[in-house]
Each structure stands twice: as C-alpha cells, then as structure tokens.
Amino acid sequence: MEKSLDELLKENFQMKDTEAKSYSPLVLAYIGDGIYDLVIRTVVVNRGNTQANKLHRKTSSLVKAAAQAAMVDELLELLTEEEKSVFKRGRNAKSATMAKNATMADYRKATGFEALMGYLYLSNQMERMVYLIKEGLDRAKLVL
Numbered sequence: 001m002e003k004s005l006d007e008l009l010k011e012n013f014q015m016k017d018t019e020a021k022s023y024s025p026l027v028l029a030y031i032g033d034g035i036y037d038l039v040i041r042t043v044v045v046n047r048g049n050t051q052a053n054k055l056h057r058k059t060s061s062l063v064k065a066a067a068q069a070a071m072v073d074e075l076l077e078l079l080t081e082e083e084k085s086v087f088k089r090g091r092n093a094k095s096a097t098m099a100k101n102a103t104m105a106d107y108r109k110a111t112g113f114e115a116l117m118g119y120l121y122l123s124n125q126m127e128r129m130v131y132l133i134k135e136g137l138d139r140a141k142l143v144l
Helices: 005-013 025-046 052-063 065-078 081-092 104-122 126-139
Strands: none
Touching: 025 052, 025 081, 025 104, 025 126, 052 065, 065 081, 065 104, 065 126, 081 104, 104 126
C-alpha cells in the first residue's frame, strides 16, 4: 500500500508528531496557504494541458483573498465548533503584512480560511479539507 505524504515526510525527514492545535494561527495560515494553493493548482492543471500563464491566472483568481473570503462566508454554517474556533483564531491574528489587492476584512477572513486549511492538513483530515474546498468553490460560484 502506498504511504501518505505525511508518512513519507515523517520517515524521510525525521519529523516528529505535533498536535495541530499547538501551532499559532499564523503558522497554520502559512502552511494552509501552501496546501490550498497546491490543491487548486492540481485541479486547475487536471482541467487541461495549457499555457503556464493561463494556469497561473486561473489559479491566482481562486487563491486571492477575495475568493477565499467568499468561500469562507459560504462555509461557516458547515464548520464544526472546533473548525470555527480555528478559523476565528486565524481571522483575529495580528499579521505584520497585508495582501496588496485585498480589503482588510477579506484579508482577515482569508487568513482564517488558510489557518483552517493548515489545521486540517496538519491534523491529517484530508477528506474534510478537500470537501470544504469543493463546497466553498461551489457555493461561492467560483469556477475552476
């Protein structure tokens, strides 16, 4: 049986098990930004072999703060209490930077969304993470 990415990373990089809740919300958002971007890139690439510039434009439209904020607005009712708590911690975290083309409200919601994605990834809840991404895209009417 094929090993999961988590298993391979721990085995090859001697990584220790760490409770996802122990990370700061901005660290969760940092890893969540990366995993969300990877999921979107994977789906966009799977839609068809095309120019890298077109792939980048499509991906960028879905990973920008406004798109993530729209998604999380649609997802709030689906989140468990624990997921809402992670989202709120991320949303309320004080970041030293802000996205160039985003309102403060969208940026904060996007940070909360990314923190949630990071939390789900680090706690190995891949099915839940993918489900929420799919539902968020569908409900916010964001076209892949």
